[in-house]
Amino acid sequence: AFSIWKEQLRNIPHSPDDVNNMFPHTSLLFNANCDNYIIDNTNYIDNINVEKKGGYNIFYNFCILYLNMLDNLVKNNEITKNTFLYIKYNMFFKFIIPWYYKTIYTNQGFTFDPSNADENINKKYGPLSIPLIMVTLFYKKET
Structure with a gap:
């Protein structure tokens, strides 16, 4: 999952040229240029295998x-x-x-x-x- 403050999103380049269509969230994260990030690898749920x-x-x-x-x-x-x-x-x-x-x-x-x-x-x-x-x-x- 990925989350970002609305205020930060406004400041991140997110035109179609700036965002990879296969990895939109990752593109936004890479374009964020923040000084600090929080990475939480805790498993909160188990994914169900989707047929x-x-x-x-x-x-x-x-x-x-x-x-x-x-x-x-x-x-x-x-x-x-x-x-x-x-x-x-x-x-x-x-x-x-x-x-x-x-x-x-x-x-x-x-x-x-x-x-x-x-x-x-x-x-x-x-x-x-x-x-x-x-x-x-x-x-x-x-x-």
């Missing part, structure tokens, strides 16, 4: 679009390269691999567009990323 969830290219959106947004923050000295790498590889192990399992390796009924999944992952994580995913999923299956 037929999807409709967009999950691996393009997160591996390409989202990481490009973060890379721009590094270029503008808004986050460090170490922060970028932490987010990037945390996302790989906790998001990309699980969703690869749910959408490519097994078919669990999601309607995400899997087009060029391997290519999009390789572009940002390198040529060993898919073999690493396969090894991880093999051991997941065995345990």
